[in-house]
Amino acid sequence: MEHQEVSPAQLLEALVSVVATLGEVAATVTGSHQGVQQCLSPDSLRAALRRFTQSLRETLDHGSVPSLGQALATLRATSWISWADVRAVAKAWQKLVAALRDRWDQLALEAAELCVACADAAPARARDLWYETARRGTAWHRLAATAQRPTVALDWEEVAWVGATCNVLEAAATDKEEVATSEEEVATSEEELAPSEEEAATNKAMGEAVVAASQARAATRRGHWAEVALVPLERLVDVCDRATMFIRNMDYCLWEIKIILNRTKKASPNVPVALVAKVAEAEQLWEAGSHLAKEHLLGIFELIDNLLLSPCGGPGGPGGPCNRTVDEWCQEAIKDIPRLLQGQ
Template sequence: MEPRELLEALVAVVATLSEAAATVSGPYGDVLLAMSPWSLHKALGTFIGHLQDTLGHPGVTSLGRALAALRANQGATWAHVTAAASAWRDSVATFEDNWARLAREATELRDTCRDTATREATTAATANTLAGDLKDKAARWGTSLDSLVATAWQLPLALDKEEVASVVAAHDARMEAAANEEEAATKAMEEAVVAANKAQAATRREQRAEIALGPLERLVAACDKATTFPRELQRQLGDIEAALKGTNEASPDVPEALVAMVANAERLWEASARLATRHLVGALGDIRRLLSSRPGGHAVAEWCQRATEDIPKLLQGQ
């Protein structure tokens, strides 16, 4: 990837994160994540914090200054240059680890959101089945109740004393059974309503999770692409350290090729730091506001547009 594309990949992560936040913004857009104490709001807030820490790396290195001091015979030695290169490589290694962590977090968030949608779909289906079964039971009990009541009131017209007592007892038994059937039918209908409401709530939660899943898929892809940036810096630093091993430490002469390699790597490193401080950190603040539906969230696209337009100047050290 070209330097411009490497920096654009960082902007893309912020832009995609904004899309994910927009899908769940506001107090009623949150998603409770399956098998996790977190909600999507809280998880995205943590991700924003980690991204801000990663983007805000120190841009200035001491390697270029050490080479310049060596060339100007201002007390620097090749040992100073080597130490500066090693320290920078440690910083870039931390930067790479942080981006790898962000990529893992995005993947875990996407997977958890997908699991949540699946869980809620299962909950809705189970509750709908239960509601249907309860309604069927209530209907059967209702039919039975009608039959019992009709039978209970079918009394013979001519009965002797003993027969009357027997019929009355049978009538009372049928009426008691009818009352029990009515109570069971009423309870079944009440439980069916509860189950139906549970199904509707689970369906709404499933839909929110499904809506968030698309932007989270794109966030995973954006983070994976952004990890190319620290890997490219590590590659360039590897070339610089290989060139340092081939230098004559007894000579103060600094190869022009080495100077150019360091300048290119430092320009990319410092451009990413300025990109963050000028544009991306501000955009992340607006994404936080977007999550809570506070004013300012719609400015994220403008931040990212200005960041993309500024990249050529940043690569020129402006």
């Protein structure tokens, strides 16, 4: 099994980086840039980010399983449990870690899909540059392997008054047609009708021009918004890829534990020292990650939700108070990692 050596502290810091970068994305899509108010950005991406936030929250709050270390200690001290009981606990760990590994892979894939969808909506110059320079990490390879466009589709909505303008113009045209019919019924000459038809045609052309102009303005705002959001979204993909190392490290530890258990005689009363050490390593990382989520990260998610729900001009924006608080809390979480790894 392929394994990358990374310290426990670095593995936990990678989890914090995902939350911090998600906060940056939320701040970007709720702020304003170069006079373009982000309240004109599509609500669909905010909704997608809120779903992503909830999935990340559930993944980080991974809960607990029966202690394998305690099972080994009980086996060594008493005859209350057997090696079969120890193996049952190890299998429970393996099942939980496998499920979390799939969830982390899905999170990284969803981040990549959001990034590609945003790149597709960006102006051509930004889109072409992005496709040329985008990093191809694990999540990108998984996205390419699907052999289809991303499943996350951003429903870029036009400005609401465009539709209203069309309705008003259609109603006006209908009224003019009714007037023309009424005049015809009172024996108005064909020469008198000609100006009304010409006027209706002119109004129709003007209406089409108004709609086209409004659509162009909406596309310009939308494209600028997508270009700005693309940068932090790409970083979100990268940090999600790196954060998967946490669960893959757990997976590797459990694989080593399984190998040692398979080599241990079922009737032997001796507990291998290597097994005890490897179990302690796995449980230390698992418990530290659980406390990191409960004591720090879950509270930060509430701030991010507030950002995604905030109106334009509210606490959003890359330099806004909510974003600064997210950064500060993430830094506090990183500083607390050594204590969490010591089990204090």
